[in-house]
Amino acid sequence: MELKVQSGDITTWKGDGIVVNLFEGAMSPDGAAGAVDKKLRGVLTTMIKKGEIKGKLGSTTIVHTFDKLPADHVCVVGLGKQAEFTLDRARYAAANGVRALRNVGAKKIATVVHGAGLGNLDVESAAQANVEGIILGLWQFRKYFTNNEDVKTVDQVVLLDRDPTKLKAMRDGAARGEIIANATNLARDLTNEPSNVATPTYLANVAKEIAKKYGLEFDVIDRERAKKLGMGAFLGVAQGSDEPPCIIILRYLGGGKKSAPGLGLVGKAITFDSGGISIKPAEGMQDMKGDMAGGAAVIAAMQAIAQLKPAINVTGIVPATENLPSGKAFKPGDILKAMNGKTIEIVSTDAEGRLILADALVYATQTLKLSPVVDAATLTGAMVVALGHHRTGVFCNDKELGDLLFKIGEETGEKNWLMPMDPEYAEQIKSDWADIKNSGGRPAGSIIGAMFLKNFVGDAKWAHLDIAGSVGGLLGTGKEDGYKNKFGNGTPTRTFIHLALALASGK
Numbered sequence: 141m142e143l144k145v146q147s148g149d150i151t152t153w154k155g156d157g158i159v160v161n162l163f164e165g166a167m168s169p170d171g172a173a174g175a176v177d178k179k180l181r182g183v184l185t186t187m188i189k190k191g192e193i194k195g196k197l198g199s200t201t202i203v204h205t206f207d208k209l210p211a212d213h214v215c216v217v218g219l220g221k222q223a224e225f226t227l228d229r230a231r232y233a234a235a236n237g238v239r240a241l242r243n244v245g246a247k248k249i250a251t252v253v254h255g256a257g258l259g260n261l262d263v264e265s266a267a268q269a270n271v272e273g274i275i276l277g278l279w280q281f282r283k284y285f286t287n288n289e290d291v292k293t294v295d296q297v298v299l300l301d302r303d304p305t306k307l308k309a310m311r312d313g314a315a316r317g318e319i320i321a322n323a324t325n326l327a328r329d330l331t332n333e334p335s336n337v338a339t340p341t342y343l344a345n346v347a348k349e350i351a352k353k354y355g356l357e358f359d360v361i362d363r364e365r366a367k368k369l370g371m372g373a374f375l376g377v378a379q380g381s382d383e384p385p386c387i388i389i390l391r392y393l394g395g396g397k398k399s400a401p402g403l404g405l406v407g408k409a410i411t412f413d414s415g416g417i418s419i420k421p422a423e424g425m426q427d428m429k430g431d432m433a434g435g436a437a438v439i440a441a442m443q444a445i446a447q448l449k450p451a452i453n454v455t456g457i458v459p460a461t462e463n464l465p466s467g468k469a470f471k472p473g474d475i476l477k478a479m480n481g482k483t484i485e486i487v488s489t490d491a492e493g494r495l496i497l498a499d500a501l502v503y504a505t506q507t508l509k510l511s512p513v514v515d516a517a518t519l520t521g522a523m524v525v526a527l528g529h530h531r532t533g534v535f536c537n538d539k540e541l542g543d544l545l546f547k548i549g550e551e552t553g554e555k556n557w558l559m560p561m562d563p564e565y566a567e568q569i570k571s572d573w574a575d576i577k578n579s580g581g582r583p584a585g586s587i588i589g590a591m592f593l594k595n596f597v598g599d600a601k602w603a604h605l606d607i608a609g610s611v612g613g614l615l616g617t618g619k620e621d622g623y624k625n626k627f628g629n630g631t632p633t634r635t636f637i638h639l640a641l642a643l644a645s646g647k
């Protein structure tokens with residue numbers, strides 16, 4: 141899909157469909173919608189009066205223009221109440237607008253920048269959010285369908301505004317939005333890819349290609365090297381699988397070699413989680429192809445960071461392996477030793493994410509001395525019980541970092557919620573046989589996951605993002621909503637990118 145930014149009059153634009161907007165409760169169309177209404181001889185005004193168009197957030201109404209305009213269709217997208225309007229609502233509306241036009245077969249679409257007019261957003265941020273909404277909203281994963289006859293696709297979307305003085309801000313915002321949305325879509329592609337394709341080696345190859353294309357340093361720790369480094373927790377999980385495991389490392393040097401080691405992004409990449417010997421029930425197990433979503437987000441964010449070039453060093457670390465039962469698999473009762481020397485009693489081989497993260501976090505914080513370090517993982521089913529699908533649980537040992545992640549969540553729509561980590565919870569992972577055990581039973585399951593990880597971060601500033609619910613669909617409950625697709629929606633790719641930008645700008 142080609143994206144363009146132009147200044148011009150949307151009522152004379154030649155193409156298949158145009159998108160305009162309306163705030164909830166507005167009695168007459170304004171701005172571009174008003175101009176379109178005039179050409180349509182008041183059709184929109186009539187529909188508003190009759191209550192057929194209400195402007196409710198994300199609603200879409202398609203009107204055929206019957207040659208009163210060069211475009212065949214007009215889509216009026218609702219922006220919700222003006223007083224409640226936000227940047228994320230612009231993103232949401234933009235996605236629904238282009239998708240509604242795609243449904244009626246439009247291939248060439250022009251749209252106003254939602255929020256840049258009456259919405260009172262600054263033009264650059266609005267253009268960025270609109271482009272993100274458009275690219276994310278049009279994403280599809282159809283590569284394994286062999287019959288694509290009835291599939292509708294959009295070829296071109298043009299952001300249009302009558303005011304030529306807005307053009308530069310629109311272009312700058314759109315360019316950034318395109319980079320960020322394309323990265324997010326890469327995370328989605330990787331997460332939706334089945335596990336017979338998206339193996340650890342496959343992920344490493346994708347990362348290597350990105351490194352070559354965008355000028356990142358690339359490194360990979362294979363089984364042998366992991367052994368030498370003493371990564372017993374990671375290797376314990378990997379030992380049941382015939383698929384070679386690896387830890388993928390991407391490094392972006394934006395702060396220069398001599399400056400601080402910088403930000404660390406760590407992502408769980410269990411390319412398939414069967415539960416291992418503590419095997420999962422068969423129902424829904426197919427969703428566990430998405431148990432590498434955290435790792436996908438790290439790889440994708442590194443791509444965007446390489447393109448956006450913030451003035452900070454960023455290292456992405458992705459421990460990748462399958463979790464399978466076999467004659468070689470690790471077992472309940474086994475004791476593993478992590479890279480920092482801590483011993484771990486295995487209570488459940490299904491609590492594997494925290495094990496591979498343990499060694500990755502030691503490597504990030506103690507070997508590479510990165511700080512802050514933020515990890516993302518589809519770590520616990522309990523996270524879905526606690527917060528459902530609309531917010532990521534954030535566990536953090538630094539208030540400033542936690543507050544920043546919360547703020548970024550409100551702006552990106554990858555919403556976060558700060559979770560507790562009181563020391564009392566550590567009681568639950570005390571072991572009779574080793575330093576700690578890898579599961580503490582059912583109470584506060586996601587907090588216990590975080591308490592476990594805390595043993596491996598030393599003094600680094602650290603945040604753990606449990607995305608089991610927010611990444612969408614991993615319990616078979618996903619649904620498409622605005623710019624979010626139903627399975628593996630790319631969370632927290634945009635959070636990671638914005639975090640790097642925010643830390644680089646010192647804000």
Ligand code: BES
Nearest residue numbers: 488490491518519520521522579608614
């Ligand atoms: N990958 C799962 C968590 C998960 C479940 C993610 C559902 C998305 C949707 C993780 O490896 C796991 O199995 N966690 C266990 C931990 C328990 C054994 C302490 C869980 O949540 O049941």
Ligand code: MN
Nearest residue numbers: 413490491492
């Ligand atoms: Mn598991």
Ligand code: ZN
Nearest residue numbers: 410413431493
């Ligand atoms: Zn898992």
